[in-house]
Amino acid sequence: MNRYDFAVYIGRFQPFHDGHLACVTQALSLASHLIVLVGSINRPRNIRDPFSYAERREMIEGAIPPELRDRVVVSGVSDRLYNLPQWVTAIQAAVRGIVESTAGKDATITLVGHRKDQTSDYLDLFPQWAFSAVEEVSILSATQIRDALLGAPEAHLERTLAEQPIPPGVREALGAWIASHADAWKALGSEWDFIQRYQSQFKGLRYPPIFQTVDAVVIQAGHILLVERGAHPGKGLLALPGGFLDAEERIEDAVVRELREETGIKVPEPVLRGSIRARARYDDPMRSLRGRTITDAFLIELRPGPLPKIKGGSDARKAHWTSLAEFQSLEAQVFEDHFHIVQDLLGRI
Template identity: 45%
Template sequence: MPEKVFDCLVFIGRFQPPHRGHIEVIAQALSKAEQVIVLIGSAWQARSLRNPWTFDERAEMIRACIGSEDQSRLTMVPLLDALYNDDIWVRDVQKKVRDLAMQPAQKLPKIALIGARQTRSNYFLTLFPQWQSVSVDPLDGISSEDIRVPLFHDADTARAYLAQTPHPTLEAPVTARLSQFMDTEHWQALHQERQLLEQYQRAWQDTPYPPMFITVNAVVVQSGHVLLVERRAAPGKGLYALPGGFVQPQERLEDACFRELRDNIRLKVPEPVLRGSLRAHRLFDDPHRSWRGRTLAQAFYLALRPEQRLPEVRMPRTSRHKAVWLPLADLDPEQLFEDHFFIIQSFLGLPAGYNAS
């Protein structure tokens, strides 16, 4: 076996799902390094059309495509996103690689990042100047996003797509696991969200330009609790979300936030007290943050004075959702809608790492 150029190569991706291009990068990494660390991003997030599969499911798909002789040299670990703070994310990557990279005898490990050349998602290769970069030519025409579209359109379309032999973009172990996934309640829920999305898009298909939506959210914190809304309908049925909604045409953003708290959440705190509790506000504009399309969210952080009792909330009986005060210690990224965990993280400085145990 030829001597390896690197002690450790690091491959970062979302792998939603893993396709032939991903597997080719891992294969090349295994040929160049003694150890390959695959950091699987968007871990611990609620299932969505953009993130349909959990870390464990994606790791299993990848490992099923790797030969038995290389399994011991391949390490896969989950990586939580930090959408609005690259520094938090970079620190998390650095720490994981430092803790996982095998130490050669009496020398520092030679570590490098590996990724497909000139892909939009690989901008992070520039965030780690202490490591070399190894570029691999991407396989033409392969995109995880393009793979996800037919998988959730309808059952017949999805099964026909997966039945292609040989499949042009997916390895056989991956198509087998995706076929099994179609028999789960998770696929049914995502299929329903896909139908809602298509209905939503049809309503805007005749606009002369792509629509852009403006929303507000309130991050209301008191005595170690954050005010959330439990969604009781798709999309995101069963998930927690921040209070908020769309901005009306003749409305200031701040006024829209307090209107939502007053009229829709019915938070029993006088509005002057709420306005006096405003500590910060910020625009959240990740292009993929919302299932409905390009949606900007202006969020307002309100720190209420600590009290023995949390303020009462009485949402209208006609509301499809339920308001709750959730202890900060119980915040779980997998139970938060869209990017709402990261909005809370941005204001409260929650740590990047997340331990599912």
């Protein structure tokens, strides 16, 4: 007899591999039903998050043996990078909705997972549920699988895919996805090559480098100023105007310089500086594909009036004003953590 009514298993599953499937099997030996919560469901496609929520859900459901599928519910949650209570609330709400619609409020619940590093700290955020440690059965991570596939020459891709420790249903789904999304796969491969070359500059250093960038959140009359990135990483994605801090400049000077270079905004520099309403530092260790990158973001709120003229320049292919209402629907098209930076800074005023 199972000890719990429900087990909860949280992960990104990029992609779902044999280790994940083993955890699912172990969880179902503990509970009558399993809720698989897929994280980062609204991320733009990149080499860390190459597959959408719908694609990952299909892989997971296809990997679970037929005799167990009726016992598994797959759902998804968005990231809340700089508001942990919101993320915890979203997890709680997703689990509660599934449990109450199936078994009622008195169901017993256990959270399953294994502790490997600081990325497992989330396991301590749900004290209302029991915790059941599951055995880590695969030493190969999803990161290694992604690197193997993205780094494989096209002529060897089929063989490389066959060598990965992934369930047959996932292997079939991945092969079909790559074949039907040739342009997207090529773009991911190009981004992967760029990141490998970029990071190779720092191999052999005693300490990994830490980069400092700046970003501008410019608001006027219910609109936000965005740029379209013209180069890797995130080529074609929407982003905040910004860039790297020069060695001999102050951080506030850098954000004004980058804003003017990337957007050509027709606002005098003293007005930009005088319109700074908030400033915050964002340091999620995984926020950038390039490596550890800390950014200082400035909220610049211009006085109501006609939107200033702008023109993309420097690393930005285009610059444009977007209504804040529309911006709320663009999470899956926004570079790195810029969507979450905007949410956090706007909340400060």
